[in-house]
Amino acid sequence: MSEVEKLPKKMIKLKWNDKDLEVPEGTNLLGAALNNGIKVAHYCYHPGLAVAGVCRMCMVEQQGVPRPFPACNAVVAEGIQVRNDTKQIKDAVEWTLQFHLLNHPLDCPICDQAGECGLQDYYMKHGQYDSAMIDKKVHKKKVQDIGCDVVLDAERCILCARCTRFVDDVTKTHELGIVNRGDHAEISVQKELHNDYAQNLVDICPVGALTSKDFRFKQRVWFLEDVESTCIGCETGCSVKISQNKSGAYRVRPIVDSEVNGFWMCDDGRKIYKHLSTPGRLVGPMVFKNSMFLPVAESEIKEKIKSKNIKFILSAGLSNEEYQSFFKEFKNIKNITLYQLPKTGAEFDGILKRADKNCNLRGAQKAFKLAGADSSEEAMKKMLDTLTSQDALFVVMPEIVYDHDNYASFLSKIKKAGLRVALTTDDMRSEFSDFHFLLPVPTFLEKEGHIINYQNKERKLNKGRSYGASDRNVGDWAHLFH
Numbered sequence: 001m002s003e004v005e006k007l008p009k010k011m012i013k014l015k016w017n018d019k020d021l022e023v024p025e026g027t028n029l030l031g032a033a034l035n036n037g038i039k040v041a042h043y044c045y046h047p048g049l050a051v052a053g054v055c056r057m058c059m060v061e062q063q064g065v066p067r068p069f070p071a072c073n074a075v076v077a078e079g080i081q082v083r084n085d086t087k088q089i090k091d092a093v094e095w096t097l098q099f100h101l102l103n104h105p106l107d108c109p110i111c112d113q114a115g116e117c118g119l120q121d122y123y124m125k126h127g128q129y130d131s132a133m134i135d136k137k138v139h140k141k142k143v144q145d146i147g148c149d150v151v152l153d154a155e156r157c158i159l160c161a162r163c164t165r166f167v168d169d170v171t172k173t174h175e176l177g178i179v180n181r182g183d184h185a186e187i188s189v190q191k192e193l194h195n196d197y198a199q200n201l202v203d204i205c206p207v208g209a210l211t212s213k214d215f216r217f218k219q220r221v222w223f224l225e226d227v228e229s230t231c232i233g234c235e236t237g238c239s240v241k242i243s244q245n246k247s248g249a250y251r252v253r254p255i256v257d258s259e260v261n262g263f264w265m266c267d268d269g270r271k272i273y274k275h276l277s278t279p280g281r282l283v284g285p286m287v288f289k290n291s292m293f294l295p296v297a298e299s300e301i302k303e304k305i306k307s308k309n310i311k312f313i314l315s316a317g318l319s320n321e322e323y324q325s326f327f328k329e330f331k332n333i334k335n336i337t338l339y340q341l342p343k344t345g346a347e348f349d350g351i352l353k354r355a356d357k358n359c360n361l362r363g364a365q366k367a368f369k370l371a372g373a374d375s376s377e378e379a380m381k382k383m384l385d386t387l388t389s390q391d392a393l394f395v396v397m398p399e400i401v402y403d404h405d406n407y408a409s410f411l412s413k414i415k416k417a418g419l420r421v422a423l424t425t426d427d428m429r430s431e432f433s434d435f436h437f438l439l440p441v442p443t444f445l446e447k448e449g450h451i452i453n454y455q456n457k458e459r460k461l462n463k464g465r466s467y468g469a470s471d472r473n474v475g476d477w478a479h480l481f482h
């Protein structure tokens with residue numbers, strides 16, 4: 001950042017509907033209103049994208065300016081007086097909305113966007129007119145799979161160009177464009193979507209024209225509640241919200257966070273909810289017997305590990321608080337190492353994704369250092385090489401795995417330990433059949449805590465609903481050793 005950029009920006013004073021606003025110089029006029037809690041109808045404006053000024057919903061009047069103009073296409077200036085509460089502006093917004101809805105199919109009852117749709121919301125606030133349409137509506141292609149689990153319904157599109165600006169300016173992959181004119185204008189898919197951020201298109205489409213294959217028809221949005229947390233998909237640690245209800249978790253979306261992820265998140269991060277509410281999540285200790293997992297008394301595990309050398313391998317995805325509690329409870333156990341997920345993909349993809357998939361490697365390393373334990377990969381390799389039948393090996397399994405070959409090779413190496421116990425957030429999978437016992441530990445959404453991201457920033461994990469797992473974290477299983 002240059003010295004000039006570091007200087008605080010000059011503040012500009014203006015009035016919007018008689019309300020005094022003070023915002024930094026250069027702020028978008030519509031952004032200034034929205035950031036100050038003033039509700040202004042808009043479709044095409046998005047603070048993370050270049051201005052298009054095409055939907056004409058954000059019209060305002062400014063004292064001394066002869067004609068109304070779109071607020072998103074202007075920046076603030078000292079002393080200006082702006083209004084969007086006059087009859088002229090209200091009429092303009094209603095007519096524009098009527099225009100947007102002329103050919104709209106109005107299939108809200110079967111549209112996934114219903115409940116969080118700009119068309120629905122603004123019709124209730126600014127529309128509420130009888131349709132003046134006497135001609136047949138123009139029909140366009142519905143349910144087009146355009147790649148990356150995104151579905152396009154061209155009839156519902158209001159041509160706000162948010163999606164085209166996203167693929168042009170953010171991912172720079174240019175898969176979408178707008179072709180034809182008038183009421184035949186529509187989104188054209190120049191090539192299938194092929195970028196790692198495509199699900200953001202579903203978030204930014206203000207109507208139900210772009211929906212997610214993963215989420216379609218699974219839940220009505222008004223039955224969901226959002227829990228704010230941090231993505232555990234890589235060391236970036238994006239701010240996210242997970243939509244869930246008592247029947248399960250259904251989607252992950254970004255929260256605006258100017259210090260970490262801005263407006264976006266990657267498509268890998270969208271999948272971190274998948275294991276939260278799968279059937280078969282553990283509710284208590286299990287033993288592998290007769291080719292299946294069965295509930296087992298803790299006393300049986302205690303008995304089995306009594307005469308063994310206890311060894312631990314922790315994953316690099318626990319919270320700081322879990323590491324602290326672990327090292328407090330297990331201070332007498334010396335054989336502790338750390339399993340780090342291998343790097344995958346580019347070191348940094350230029351947007352958000354990073355190769356290091358360990359969401360809390362820094363927190364783990366800090367806790368190991370404080371406890372005098374060795375968190376290096378060499379230490380873990382050495383432990384794997386020296387395992388014997390006299391060892392009882394406790395492995396805290398990673399919550400998310402990308403490189404399944406590396407993971408399988410890791411699992412094959414631990415077989416030398418005479419007794420193997422997995423502490424897992426997962427359901428009972430075949431990959432666990434090499435373990436003698438399974439113990440449940442909470443997922444990232446089932447505990448309060450913190451992780452440290454690549455910037456050394458502390459990021460918060462918040463507790464949402466639990467789907468069957470016990471609340472006991474890694475340290476809480478210490479009683480098995482006393």
Ligand code: SF4
Pocket residue numbers: 156157158159160161162163164187204205206207209210
């Ligand atoms: S598909 Fe959605 S985001 Fe793209 S132009 Fe149409 S309404 Fe806007």
Ligand code: SF4
Pocket residue numbers: 231232233234235236237238261265266267268269270352353354
């Ligand atoms: S960049 Fe990393 S932290 Fe951010 S959403 Fe993707 S996987 Fe999650």
Ligand code: FES
Pocket residue numbers: 030041042043044045052053054055056057058059070071072073
């Ligand atoms: S939001 Fe201003 S013209 Fe679309």
